Amino acid sequence: MSKDLAQRLEEYKANGFTVFEGLFTESQMQSWRTKHQELMDDYDGQTWFGNMLEYAPKLMWSPVKHPTILDFLESVMGPFVQLDNLTLAAFPTVAKDEGEGRASGWHRDRWAKVPQKDIYERPTAANAISYLQDLTTEYGPLRVIAGSHRQPITIAPEDRNKPHPDETLLYMKAGDVVVTHNYLIHSGTPNTADGLRYFFSIYYNSTWLKHTDNHSGPLTQRLLAEARDRDDYRLMRLLGVDVHLQPRCNSGFLSPDEARWAEWIAEDRAAVKAG
């Protein structure tokens, strides 16, 4: 494991998130904004779109299989990473007196639970979130409660839209990607800027869970067939096919998990056919 990856892992275990700066390019982001505009036009102003891989495989496959994200996630979750859902959304502007000084809504993410005290567990899911504009005060920072992925913190319903005393505000730049642990408590901030606040979420979960997006569409299946042709098990897993699941999930568990994962990751890499 490279030093950088090991440091990130440590940071992620301690805080429940890590930020990769500048992972997506302006031209990628422009193509995603354009696609979002087309979808909004086609679907009566709808602003929230899941299943984006099927809607736009040519634009979306490259961020979903981004090696930096996948290498990190495999170090965190083991080689058991699938795409749960791919969401491109835009939060419209709200009036300043409605939005200022508020959180959009504190929550943990899909497939989480309230953690036990002081215990780090590997995530069952992880969100790779990016924004297609800089998050200024007006566009609304991401709020996180660092360390809440390993504390049984709860928030009363009446406080779920209020700033939290232990929050950290992340003013991410366009193209930065924050990878969060699904037990991490976080919230957006209402958008009081002039333009749409674009939110792009690549949500991964463990291959033994169900996935939320439908990976059976013809365009997604084409990506799966290409991965199969090359014996690219990592890319097949993303799309819901984990041919090693049974032996790897019944390995006896007498060697350290991370050492076993590293062996399996190396085996998967060696199996990929050039092409």
Ligand SMILES: O=C(O)CCC(=O)C(=O)O
């Ligand atoms: O709006 C944001 O910045 C975060 C949104 C979010 O966490 C979510 O929709 O799960």
